Amino acid sequence: MSNFFIILAAGESKRFNSYIPKPYIVYKGKPIIQHSIDKAQKCKKIDKILLVINKKHKKFIKTLNVKKLKILYGGKTRAESSYKAMQSIKKNKVKNVLIHDAARPDFSPALLNRLIKELKNNKSVIPAIRPNDSIKFKNRNMMINLDRDFIYLTQTPQAFDYNELYKLQNNKSSKITDDANLFIRSNKKVKIITGENENKKITKKLDIKKNDQVKYGIGFDVHRLVTKRKLYLGGIKIKSRLGTLGHSDGDPVLHAITDSILGACKMGDIGQKFSDKSKKFKNIRSTILLKKIISEIKEKNYSINNIDINIITQTPKISKYKVKMIKTIANICEISINQINIKGKTTEKLGLIGKEKAIACEVITSVTKYD
Secondary structure (H helix, E strand, O other), X not given: OEEEEEEEEOOOOHHHOOOOOHHHOEEOOEEHHHHHHHHHHHOOOOOEEEEEEOHHHHHHHHHOOOOOOEEEEOOOOHHHHHHHHHHHOHHHOEEEEEEEEOXXXXXXXXXXXXXXXXXXXXXXXXXXXXXXXXXXXXXXOEEEEEOHHHOOEEOOOEEEEHHHHHHHHHHOOOOOOOOHHHHHHOOXXXXXXXXXXXXXXXXXXXXXXXXXXXXXXXXXXXXXXXOOOOEEEOOEEEOOOOEEOOOOOOOHHHHHHHHHHHHHOOOOOHHHHOOOOOHHHOOOOHHHHHHHHHHHHHHOOEEEEEEEEEEEOOOOOOHHHHHHHHHHHHHHHOOOHHHXXXXXXXXXXXXXXXXXXXXXXXXXXXXXXEO
């Protein structure tokens, strides 16, 4: 028996008013929908993920990292898309299902764990927050004040016992704003847990707040080539008779990327963060160091817009490794492969690099800080 995570992204995004459909707009360094995919993939309690998209938007799927995901075309309404998703997984021995709107990218992984935990004793669990504003209801010429103590602003993901929800969908196929509505209309219990203030729905362009200023950072690194050392470039091991000499694994590409990110975010340099005098960084993989920096910039609300990389080497030739490098770097930096560019350069056999005694790398990274 498994836990399925269904992401609904089949809407028209009319209110967002953009040529690029809302789920595929870059937000905090990657498409809005990718945030939900990544968090679900990292949750150990989620067994499978189903992505429900608008058929008109299928060309935008290539901007996502959707490896091992099942993709389904949705219906004309949210209710229809949800029902089609539930039907499509009927043969998978599903125990629980979490249904999520792709327009909410900022929920925490902890919320997934809390929802699944509550399903042990409940058939329907939803996150919700209380309003802070005074709320009024107006109908024609009549206006009344609503008591905030009885008002909940519901969010997604919402978690359900699969069989119970599917049975209700069969009996009550109608225009609903969320799946918990089916339980409410049938007078069935809905467990409310505390939602997250950050878990807001992106509906219009104004909902994506960011500072006007884009910041840039430059990174450079060079390593001597020697025998009896491994060669790592862009996070991947490359077969070579020569390797880079360094305190860590000597990956000049990841070192230059790290420095460019630190520079853009005004956070010092790689030597300050990971001293070559420290034994704990001796022979450490540079992938670990870069992941740590990515975690730090996320805490400060920075997101990467793009990374442009020049690898300067006489040997090896970079062209056949580009695709794998880009995928590796994108995975570490938690961004799309479309945000990374790699170029291989030689020095026309001039200098130490031209004589195959060194490899250098220069990188420019742009970032945006979100409010």
